[in-house]
Amino acid sequence: MKLKFENAPRPSNVTQDQWQDWAWQLRSSLKSHADYAAFFDLHQSEKNAFEKGQQLFNVRSTPYYASLASRTNHLDPIRRILTPHEKELYDPKQAQLDPLGERKNSNNPVPRIIHRYSDRVLFLITDICSVYCRYCTRKHFTGADQAFIKKSEYEQALDYIKKTKGLREVILSGGDPLTISDGQLERVLTDLRKIEHVEIIRIGTRMPVVAPMRITQNLVEIIRRSKPVFLMTHFNHPRELTAEAAEAIERLVDHGIPVMNQMVLLNGVNNHAAIVQALSRRLLYLRAKPYYMFQCDPSIGTDYLRTTVENSLQIQKELWGHLSGLAMPQLSVDIPDGGGKTYYVPNFEKSVSLEKREYVGWDGVHAEYINPEPTEIVQPMDYEMYLAEWNEIRQSKN
Ligand SMILES: *Cc1c(COP(=O)(O)O)cnc(C)c1O
Ligand code: SF4
Numbered sequence: 001m002k003l004k005f006e007n008a009p010r011p012s013n014v015t016q017d018q019w020q021d022w023a024w025q026l027r028s029s030l031k032s033h034a035d036y037a038a039f040f041d042l043h044q045s046e047k048n049a050f051e052k053g054q055q056l057f058n059v060r061s062t063p064y065y066a067s068l069a070s071r072t073n074h075l076d077p078i079r080r081i082l083t084p085h086e087k088e089l090y091d092p093k094q095a096q097l098d099p100l101g102e103r104k105n106s107n108n109p110v111p112r113i114i115h116r117y118s119d120r121v122l123f124l125i126t127d128i129c130s131v132y133c134r135y136c137t138r139k140h141f142t143g144a145d146q147a148f149i150k151k152s153e154y155e156q157a158l159d160y161i162k163k164t165k166g167l168r169e170v171i172l173s174g175g176d177p178l179t180i181s182d183g184q185l186e187r188v189l190t191d192l193r194k195i196e197h198v199e200i201i202r203i204g205t206r207m208p209v210v211a212p213m214r215i216t217q218n219l220v221e222i223i224r225r226s227k228p229v230f231l232m233t234h235f236n237h238p239r240e241l242t243a244e245a246a247e248a249i250e251r252l253v254d255h256g257i258p259v260m261n262q263m264v265l266l267n268g269v270n271n272h273a274a275i276v277q278a279l280s281r282r283l284l285y286l287r288a289k290p291y292y293m294f295q296c297d298p299s300i301g302t303d304y305l306r307t308t309v310e311n312s313l314q315i316q317k318e319l320w321g322h323l324s325g326l327a328m329p330q331l332s333v334d335i336p337d338g339g340g341k342t343y344y345v346p347n348f349e350k351s352v353s354l355e356k357r358e359y360v361g362w363d364g365v366h367a368e369y370i371n372p373e374p375t376e377i378v379q380p381m382d383y384e385m386y387l388a389e390w391n392e393i394r395q396s397k398n
Pocket of ligand 1: 114116117120122341
């Protein structure tokens with residue numbers, strides 16, 4: 001079936017040129033109670049959030065993204081992502097300002113660098129986003145108006161990456177790295193490319209979702225020049241895949257930039273197998289690989305948007321066997337306090353012994369896997385050729 005992608009509804013008082021200009025989209029963002037009230041028929045629960053929420057996490061949306069949400073129904077999935085709800089202010093079960101322990105000294109060697117896994121670091125180059133998602137996991141950092149990184153911190157972060165020889169990958173994150181200008185981004189990419197041991201660069205961005213016109217010809221050419229760069233995007237719902245978003249993804253992939261998607265399971269937004277499959281199949285059709293399906297982190301004010309782990313496992317289990325492996329995102333949770341990620345996989349094992357394991361597969365097939373005989377482990381004779389590289393990586397994070 002040829003999948004179709006519809007244009008976002010452009011308001012009649014906005015010209016096509018304005019709409020297609022990402023700077024206009026950022027300049028014209030909805031930011032205040034009044035902006036939201038002019039755009040949406042606000043529900044009492046949303047008005048209360050604006051009125052009582054002195055400490056409310058930043059509110060902001062591009063007109064493009066707001067146009068994808070229902071104006072009248074506050075239960076609409078996209079509306080739930082971008083509009084504050086009074087439940088954000090309720091006493092939570094587990095509320096952490098920094099659920100991933102990113103500010104712990106051991107993970108945060110210098111400002112703006114998060115080094116949790118030995119071979120890769122996050123580099124937070126800006127704290128600005130063009131839409132503030134209500135479930136954001138990095139509320140301790142995003143939208144604190146620090147904007148593009150200060151020169152001294154930038155140099156300190158680059159020095160850290162340079163001197164940590166085992167690093168193979170730098171993940172640009174924030175905030176949203178694509179809210180900075182083409183010139184600034186080009187400088188960051190070029191500086192990173194000068195570092196011998198950096199092999200892979202990732203850009204984590206929600207711009208293809210909330211302002212796909214950001215993916216200009218000039219931008220993709222800049223990114224391509226610093227290859228290999230992977231673009232990690234963040235679609236949560238099939239309705240976010242408009243014709244504009246589809247064009248942005250295809251432009252990236254056509255220029256040799258692999259696109260991977262990280263979704264978050266959210267209560268009342270996408271917590272149904274039918275929605276996850278619709279999103280994942282459409283992404284795959286556009287050649288974007290569904291990568292992670294995250295359990296929502298217990299960030300402050302997110303209880304009403306978090307699914308239970310059981311609900312998430314249920315969805316994953318329903319998808320198993322019915323969704324192409326290429327389209328299947330990996331269900332994953334970040335262990336709080338910086339414990340790192342862990343995966344969930346449906347358990348098909350019925351018994352385990354040294355000799356064999358017994359399984360009942362997803363559609364009920366019973367079978368065993370019997371270990372080979374002899375069980376002596378033979379080391380590949382040439383493994384020492386790769387040992388120096390391996391040790392360098394393993395020693396880069398103590
Ligand atoms: C998620 C994450 C990464 C990237 O992990 P992958 O599994 O390689 O996608 C890197 N650093 C930190 C701190 C993370 O939280
Ligand atoms: S785009 Fe990412 S960093 Fe920005 S508000 Fe949304 S979840 Fe947070």
